Amino acid sequence: MEKFERLLLAEEAEAESRLAEHREGISEVRAARSDASADDEHDPEGPTMTQEWSQRSAVLADAEHELADVRRALARLAEGSYGVCERCGKAITVARLEARPTATLCIDCARLITH
Numbered sequence: 001m002e003k004f005e006r007l008l009l010a011e012e013a014e015a016e017s018r019l020a021e022h023r024e025g026i027s028e029v030r031a032a033r034s035d036a037s038a039d040d041e042h043d044p045e046g047p048t049m050t051q052e053w054s055q056r057s058a059v060l061a062d063a064e065h066e067l068a069d070v071r072r073a074l075a076r077l078a079e080g081s082y083g084v085c086e087r088c089g090k091a092i093t094v095a096r097l098e099a100r101p102t103a104t105l106c107i108d109c110a111r112l113i114t115h
Helices: 002-034 049-079 094-099 107-114
Strands: none
Touching: 002 049
């Protein structure tokens, strides 16, 4: 399990970095949107501030979700339930955890849910 702790901690650091980057980007868009002289709705060269805001907000939400998933996986690791399927209670294979360290379902249960 030490291997997965290292992997998850590395993923947490990367996710925190991406989240900070996306927060900075959305702050820039917020500042640009508040600029009363900006008339981006009539700029044929690029996306409007509204489009930019929507896109960056979605990316920010994805980054927040990813970080939350990693932190939940770390919590499961600390409590001893990491690697156990939340649906059926069987062990999640090492190969699946290596591919997706935040997995909460074994491959069989994941397939049932997606079909």
